[in-house]
Amino acid sequence: MGVSVIDGTIEEVVLRRRRKLNSVYDRVMFRLDDGSTKTWGKSVVSNNVADHLKPGVKGRFYLYTAIDHRGIHGLRAADGREVYGFGKQNEIISIVIVVTMTLTTFLSVTVLGHVQLLALILMVLGVPMYFLYRGTRVQAESQFQADSGFRPAAA
Amino acid sequence: MVEQGGWTYSDASAAATWARRLLWADAALSGAAIALALLRGLDPWRQGPADMAIGIGQIIVFIACAFVTLRWLYLANANARALGATDLMGSPGLAVGWFFIPLANLFMPYVTVRDMWKASADPRDWQAASASGAIVLWWVLWLAGNIAGTISLRLWLEYPKEAGDAGEIFSLVSNLASIPAALILAWIIGNIQAMQEHARLKVALA
Numbered sequence: 182m183g184v185s186v187i188d189g190t191i192e193e194v195v196l197r198r199r200r201k202l203n204s205v206y207d208r209v210m211f212r213l214d215d216g217s218t219k220t221w222g223k224s225v226v227s228n229n230v231a232d233h234l235k236p237g238v239k240g241r242f243y244l245y246t247a248i249d250h251r252g253i254h255g256l257r258a259a260d261g262r263e264v265y266g267f268g269k270q271n272e273i274i275s276i277v278i279v280v281t282m283t284l285t286t287f288l289s290v291t292v293l294g295h296v297q298l299l300a301l302i303l304m305v306l307g308v309p310m311y312f313l314y315r316g317t318r319v320q321a322e323s324q325f326q327a328d329s330g331f332r333p334a335a336a
Numbered sequence: 337m338v339e340q341g342g343w344t345y346s347d348a349s350a351a352a353t354w355a356r357r358l359l360w361a362d363a364a365l366s367g368a369a370i371a372l373a374l375l376r377g378l379d380p381w382r383q384g385p386a387d388m389a390i391g392i393g394q395i396i397v398f399i400a401c402a403f404v405t406l407r408w409l410y411l412a413n414a415n416a417r418a419l420g421a422t423d424l425m426g427s428p429g430l431a432v433g434w435f436f437i438p439l440a441n442l443f444m445p446y447v448t449v450r451d452m453w454k455a456s457a458d459p460r461d462w463q464a465a466s467a468s469g470a471i472v473l474w475w476v477l478w479l480a481g482n483i484a485g486t487i488s489l490r491l492w493l494e495y496p497k498e499a500g501d502a503g504e505i506f507s508l509v510s511n512l513a514s515i516p517a518a519l520i521l522a523w524i525i526g527n528i529q530a531m532q533e534h535a536r537l538k539v540a541l542a
Binding site for chain 2: 251302303
């Protein structure tokens with residue numbers, strides 16, 4: 182649950198699949214300035230950012246983690262490219278779960294006369310999930326904007 | 337003193353040792369429960385004082401084991417961060433908390449322990465490290481043991497007269513799964529602890 186940055190050069194990109202709005206990577210490996218490597222494991226990246234994730238791209242990469250999801254939401258490349266993108270799919274899924282499970286709970290209480298435990302648990306868990314995913318997106322946006330003055334050294 | 341990112345390495349070896357001892361005791365008691373059940377021909381109506389003593393012992397050891405293991409989990413998770421593992425999920429508190437969150441407790445504790453293994457093997461680039469397959473095995477056995485145990489308990493509580501053989505069989509399955517689950521977890525704890533101590537020495541000497 183949070184955001185971070187990596188300053189380095191992409192050394193390896195292993196794409197698992199590309200979907201309509203985003204791409205899922207098995208891993209993206211970076212070579213840091215001190216010569217060590219850092220790998221960003223299974224991650225979800227908006228396609229507008231994914232289009233720029235190629236081996237050899239140098240710059241600052243903006244990363245996030247939310248529950249068991251992680252991704253790359255921004256890039257400021259040494260050649261001047263700047264790109265940001267953060268998918269809202271998890272937020273939407275969370276809110277859909279909360280709404281449908283609230284309706285299910287309401288109907289089961291009023292019509293069947295008892296509480297559906299699974300629906301109740303999903304309803305209760307959906308609320309913090311939604312705020313967590315939303316909070317991470319807001320944090321990611323703020324992080325990228327706050328760093329707008331940063332210009333990576335040219336390759 | 338080893339510290340990074342606001343986390344300070346603290347000695348978790350005593351917690352690891354006690355967690356492993358209690359897990360071995362848990363496995364031994366499960367073995368004793370199985371032996372007793374087999375000796376009375378899986379007849380639940382022939383349970384005696386020995387079965388009750390083993391059952392009470394299992395509850396006491398389980399509670400002690402849970403407390404010490406979760407304490408170790410918290411310390412080891414914080415230590416992985418102190419050794420330089422960044423971007424680990426959540427916090428050490430959440431690593432423990434996952435066990436108590438409904439539905440999430442079906443898979444998040446596994447993810448936490450898997451990531452801790454990787455972060456202990458190579459704190460600087462932990463996402464590139466691989467985790468032992470024993471962690472998946474532990475988690476599958478742990479879930480199987482818990483599910484079978486819950487079914488057995490519910491049968492005895494809700495249908496005390498009819499539960500009979502079915503309750504006994506589920507109890508047997510629960511104990512059978514609990515033995516390897518406890519032994520594998522003890523092995524995992526020992527390995528993570530050893531990897532962290534090795535990494536701590538490397539950082540301290542650097």
